[in-house]
Amino acid sequence: MAPNRRHVGPAIRRLLDLAVTDGLAPAVGCAVVLGGEALPIITAGAATSDTFFDLASVTKLFSTVTALALVDAGLLTLEEPVGQVLPAYSQGAKAGVTLRQLLTHTSGLPSEWSGWQRALDEGRAFDRALLLEDLLDTALEAPPGTRFEYSCTGFNTVMVLAEAVSGQPWPALVQAMVLDRLATDGLTGTPQVERCAPTEYQPEYGRGLIQGIVHDEAAWSLGGLSGNAGMFATAAGLSIFGEALRTGLTGILSPVMAAQMWRRQLPELLGQHFNPNDPGLGQGLGVRINQQPWMGSRGTHARGHGGFTGTSLLVDRRENLTVVLLSNRVSPSRAGDDATRLRKAVSDVVYSGA
Numbered sequence: 001m002a003p004n005r006r007h008v009g010p011a012i013r014r015l016l017d018l019a020v021t022d023g024l025a026p027a028v029g030c031a032v033v034l035g036g037e038a039l040p041i042i043t044a045g046a047a048t049s050d051t052f053f054d055l056a057s058v059t060k061l062f063s064t065v066t067a068l069a070l071v072d073a074g075l076l077t078l079e080e081p082v083g084q085v086l087p088a089y090s091q092g093a094k095a096g097v098t099l100r101q102l103l104t105h106t107s108g109l110p111s112e113w114s115g116w117q118r119a120l121d122e123g124r125a126f127d128r129a130l131l132l133e134d135l136l137d138t139a140l141e142a143p144p145g146t147r148f149e150y151s152c153t154g155f156n157t158v159m160v161l162a163e164a165v166s167g168q169p170w171p172a173l174v175q176a177m178v179l180d181r182l183a184t185d186g187l188t189g190t191p192q193v194e195r196c197a198p199t200e201y202q203p204e205y206g207r208g209l210i211q212g213i214v215h216d217e218a219a220w221s222l223g224g225l226s227g228n229a230g231m232f233a234t235a236a237g238l239s240i241f242g243e244a245l246r247t248g249l250t251g252i253l254s255p256v257m258a259a260q261m262w263r264r265q266l267p268e269l270l271g272q273h274f275n276p277n278d279p280g281l282g283q284g285l286g287v288r289i290n291q292q293p294w295m296g297s298r299g300t301h302a303r304g305h306g307g308f309t310g311t312s313l314l315v316d317r318r319e320n321l322t323v324v325l326l327s328n329r330v331s332p333s334r335a336g337d338d339a340t341r342l343r344k345a346v347s348d349v350v351y352s353g354a
Contacts, residue, residue, distance in 0.1 A: 008032060008353040009039055015345050016044035024337045025310055025327035027051060027197040031235035032350050033243055033322040041235050052191040052232040053326035054199050054215050056307030059231040060155050062178055062187075062241070064103055064286025065249065066170075067158050068257040069177040071099075075165040078103075078260070082157070085164050088136035096144040099161065102154040103285045104265045106147065108140035113153040116221030120205065126221045132160055146273045148266060148283065152218060152228035159227030171225045181252045182244060186237015189225030196232060199309055201332040215309055215330060229307075235324050238313055242322035245287075245303070246315040261285040262303060294340050296347030298354075310339040314347055319354040323347055 009032075016028045027047035032039045041049040070076045078100040083089035089097055093108070101107040115134035119126055138153055159170045166173055171189050179187055193212030201209045205217070214220050216229035224230050233241075244250070249258045266283050267274050282289035287303040295302045295314055304314040310329030315322045325346050329339045 005034055005037075005039070005353040008034070008349055009042060011349045012346055013042050013044070015342060015349070016042060019327070019339075019342050020045035024339060024342060025329040026331055027053075027328050028342075029053065029235040029324075029326045030346060031239035031322075031324040033239055034350070034353060035320045036243075038236075038239065043235070047197060047326075049236060050195060050234060051326075052186075052188070052196045052212075052234055053311055053328060054196070054229075054307075054309045055231045055233055055238070055311050055326075056216060056229050056309040057152070058233075058238070058305045058307040058311050058313050059219075059225070059229045060227070060286055061245070061305050061313065062174055062231050063155055063158060063227045064261060065245075065252060066174050066177045067099065067103065067162055068253050068261060068285065070162055070166065070173075072254045072257050076161070082161050085161055086136060086157075088133075093140050093143055097140075098144070099158065100265070100285070101144050101269065102151075102158050102161075104269055104283050105149055105151050105154060106145055106266070106269050107151065107154050107157075108142040108144045108146065109138060109149075109151045109153045109157065110141050111149060111151050111153065113138055113156065113218055116217050119221065126223075128223055131221055136160060145269055145271070148270065152216075155227035156218065156222070157227070170227070174225060174231075178241075178252060182240055184237045184240040186234035187241060188232055189230050191232040197326075197328040198331050199328050200330045200334055209332065233324075233326070235326050238324045238326070239322055242304075242313050242315050242324060245313075246317055246320075246322055261287060264289060292344075294343035294347065296344050296351055298351040299347055302347075306343065308334075308338075312339075312343050316354075319351065321350055321354050323350050 027045045029043045029047045083095045097107045196212040198211040199215040214230040219226035219229040290300050301318045302314050302316040306312040310327035312325045
């Protein structure tokens with residue numbers, strides 16, 4: 001190991017141990033790859049290198065790659081209105097929505113979809129077909145292409161679109177288009193319960209302590225792995241995906257699609273509505289860019305994504321590094337530290353060894 005990297009592992013271990021001691025999360029794991037060299041996996045609390053964590057919105061990276069693989073296959077396009085496939089998007093303002101807008105949070109859809117909550121309030125069992133109808137009926141809050149608004153609703157719409165053009169269920173698409181092309185068993189939408197770090201205690205929804213099933217309520221109502229959430233990973237497993245993302249997703253996406261995913265999208269998409277001071281400036285297809293509050297002060301060229309459960313993936317081509325941080329900071333309650341400071345501290349340590 002290069003001399004300037006020897007401090008990285010011990011420094012991260014101290015950060016993870018402190019996170020557990022301070023009560024940020026009962027289980028934490030970290031994987032780092034520097035210059036193609038994988039450092040030993042570091043864990044703290046009730047986690048081992050074999051522990052699977054609920055990735056929450058980091059799942060959106062897998063959803064993006066799945067959708068772009070369907071573009072490569074000629075089943076989808078980035079620019080044509082999705083209303084050509086989805087009748088619910090064939091009229092009115094929604095007729096202008098494109099896949100590119102869905103993947104960049106510029107479609108005008110709201111951040112959250114609450115159909116699952118309505119079903120629970122009305123005492124109805126979750127019926128995926130009815131829930132998806134409800135999802136597709138979601139009204140726009142703004143004309144397409146006029147604002148950036150982070151939207152889980154949009155990514156679940158991508159899922160419905162992909163299922164419609166392929167005739168396959170979403171989990172099978174993600175498996176075939178992404179997971180089967182990665183040499184790891186550390187990524188799955190259907191983990192073994194006993195290998196999973198638990199997340200939130202939710203007696204109000206009859207869920208009890210959630211373990212081995214997706215924490216996100218929208219994805220839960222839709223059956224598990226969905227467009228917005230539902231992927232589980234070990235630290236090593238997610239680092240393998242991260243390295244594939246950093247190096248161009250060879251064998252998964254065409255060079256053209258991989259490059260599209262990586263580049264900044266909002267100046268072109270929003271035009272006169274683009275605000276260079278908006279934090280949404282950092283957005284590619286699916287990937288967040290230069291999110292310094294958690295990517296670190298040197299992460300100006302980094303790409304990646306964070307997850308509500310306390311997870312994140314950061315990749316940086318310029319510095320040749322990948323950083324995976326996994327935690328269950330929502331266990332047993334979401335009412336605590338959101339792990340932003342821990343993510344930033346880990347990122348800064350890794351950059352110091354780059």
